[in-house]
Amino acid sequence: MDNSSIRTQLLLIGIFVLIVGILGFLFITAPEPVNIAPDGSVVNFDEIRNEQQEVTTIIGVLSKTGTQVKVRDFYGDEGVVLFDEKEKTYLIGEEKGANGPIYQIFYFAGGGVTVSLQNEKLNFARSRAEEDLQKKLGLSLLDMCSLSVRVTVPGFVSDDFSGRDLGLSFCPGSEVLP
Amino acid sequence: MKRKTLFLVLAVLTTLPTVAFAAGLVPCGGSGEQACQLCYFVTLMENVFAWLVMILSIVVALIFITAGLRLVTSTGNVSEKEAAKKMINNAFIGFVIVLAAWLLVDFGMKTLLSGGNFAGPWNAIQCVPQPQSTLVAASRGLANGGTISESCTKTGTTFDCNAQVASCATGGGNPYVDTSDPSDHKVNCTYSAAAYGGSCTAVADATNPCHASNLTMFGARADEASIICNKESGGAPIKSGSDLCCGTDGDCSGAPSFSGGYFQINVLAHGDKVPGCTPGTFYKANGTEGPQGDCVRRNKEGICTGWSCEITDVSMYNTCMKVTTDKQLNFDIAGKLYKSRGDGFGDWSWSAKRCSVPTNI
Numbered sequence: 001m002d003n004s005s006i007r008t009q010l011l012l013i014g015i016f017v018l019i020v021g022i023l024g025f026l027f028i029t030a031p032e033p034v035n036i037a038p039d040g041s042v043v044n045f046d047e048i049r050n051e052q053q054e055v056t057t058i059i060g061v062l063s064k065t066g067t068q069v070k071v072r073d074f075y076g077d078e079g080v081v082l083f084d085e086k087e088k089t090y091l092i093g094e095e096k097g098a099n100g101p102i103y104q105i106f107y108f109a110g111g112g113v114t115v116s117l118q119n120e121k122l123n124f125a126r127s128r129a130e131e132d133l134q135k136k137l138g139l140s141l142l143d144m145c146s147l148s149v150r151v152t153v154p155g156f157v158s159d160d161f162s163g164r165d166l167g168l169s170f171c172p173g174s175e176v177l178p
Numbered sequence: 179m180k181r182k183t184l185f186l187v188l189a190v191l192t193t194l195p196t197v198a199f200a201a202g203l204v205p206c207g208g209s210g211e212q213a214c215q216l217c218y219f220v221t222l223m224e225n226v227f228a229w230l231v232m233i234l235s236i237v238v239a240l241i242f243i244t245a246g247l248r249l250v251t252s253t254g255n256v257s258e259k260e261a262a263k264k265m266i267n268n269a270f271i272g273f274v275i276v277l278a279a280w281l282l283v284d285f286g287m288k289t290l291l292s293g294g295n296f297a298g299p300w301n302a303i304q305c306v307p308q309p310q311s312t313l314v315a316a317s318r319g320l321a322n323g324g325t326i327s328e329s330c331t332k333t334g335t336t337f338d339c340n341a342q343v344a345s346c347a348t349g350g351g352n353p354y355v356d357t358s359d360p361s362d363h364k365v366n367c368t369y370s371a372a373a374y375g376g377s378c379t380a381v382a383d384a385t386n387p388c389h390a391s392n393l394t395m396f397g398a399r400a401d402e403a404s405i406i407c408n409k410e411s412g413g414a415p416i417k418s419g420s421d422l423c424c425g426t427d428g429d430c431s432g433a434p435s436f437s438g439g440y441f442q443i444n445v446l447a448h449g450d451k452v453p454g455c456t457p458g459t460f461y462k463a464n465g466t467e468g469p470q471g472d473c474v475r476r477n478k479e480g481i482c483t484g485w486s487c488e489i490t491d492v493s494m495y496n497t498c499m500k501v502t503t504d505k506q507l508n509f510d511i512a513g514k515l516y517k518s519r520g521d522g523f524g525d526w527s528w529s530a531k532r533c534s535v536p537t538n539i
Contacts, residue, residue, distance in 0.1 A: 009267070012267070012270055012271065012274065015274055015278075016270070016274060019274065019277050019278065019281060022281060023277075023281075062385055083415060083503055084415060084503050084504060084505055086504065086505070086506065087387075087505045087506075089415065089505070098431050098432070099419070099430065099431055099432070100417075100419050100432070100435075101416075101419075104414065104416060106414050106415065108385060108387065110385050111385065112383070112385030112386065114386070114412070114413050114414045116411075116412055116414035116416050118416065118419055148383065148385070150383065150386060150412075150413060152408070152411075152412025152413055152414060153412055154410060154411050154412045154414070154416060154418075154419075154442075155409050155410050155411075155442075155528065155529055155532075156418055156419050156420035156421075156442075156483070157419065159479075159532060162409055162412060163378040163379065163405070163408050163409035163412070163529075163532075163533065164378070164379045164408075165379075165383075
């Protein structure tokens, strides 16, 4: 093997090592992927560690302006269940009556919250659900009004009130329920 | 002989779907995917290029192995040894050229764009759905009527309002071209009340699972499917409180529900569409009025809300009721029912009627 052939091979190996090195560097320094909500805002479901390395989960709920509002970590609360594993939908609140649920509260990946009223006494069901939701989120009534919380009724409970957002009773624009 | 072997290896590689990732090449038109549009052809090309690079890596590795074997087994045969070395060199150079080309473009983009801070995925093409005119989209949400405006298309000093007028008419609105502002001609589109009846409103909140963007399986009627989904369940994955198996004694307290999810899919009728669910094996009808048994309870409207059926196999029942907890399954079954009705909402006639959504058009 002559010297020029050796030089060529060394050069090629050098280029290869350089490329692998650069690709490796780009891979290592690539930014962490972030969750993007349907409205385009960044959703944080990160875990942060304090000096004692204790982990705190940050939960965000969408506000009416499309930003995320940090709320209390309710994942460990009694009765909170992962309802839809693929979609990361949680059932975070429920009260059962003699004929089935009075209300159910769902938390969706992306920060959406839906309160489903399933008792014909809609006003009663909503006030019970509001009380539960406030405890779960750990917010004041004023802060709750800044959230994009849907309050809905399925068709089988009420024809008149199903198919639209009824709002939280203490927030502007909410509907008066029977 | 060598060429035949190489051809054989390539043929096997490109034929095996697991190796070729063929299922992921076409990025649209599948279950839960956006409808196909021209942009997806470019994405397809991008996927093909990525696939070719992957195949190239495998081919290069195979060439290295082959050449290595030839080198080891050359046993002093100088020409064989040189040929093997040449093979390695050529494969190596080719591979380096391919990788270097990507790096070169990446380096160029990062240097020339955004003051050196460019970090965008230049090699990834993102397709977004074609924008729909707000004039058409708004017609879905104006159950109580109203007027919305959209600017006409401006080219130089002239305005073309034909597209906006047509769009308004398509949505059932009454268009009026407003030329009062010489710098911005507009089409005011007025909708009469009850474009969709009752209390039904379109789902504007994109985080609501019933939002039209999640309902591509309904094609052009995704907006109406969104209204029906919201009417049925309020955008919550709940079990029905009116499709209950109450047994023969008519006591519906705590009775199991046989419909659930966003579209309130009835598993007694459509359990065959749920993976693992065997229809007819988990309940007893107890009656002659229909597959759900006899009606044992009615609401104020006279609609049956409790049936004489009984659940006999709880495990199978739970499997079938996955339609409640699995959003995509619920949507997929709803899409199939819609198709089976000739693109119609006949399976949700109660909601369709109350929201003035035509079951078929």
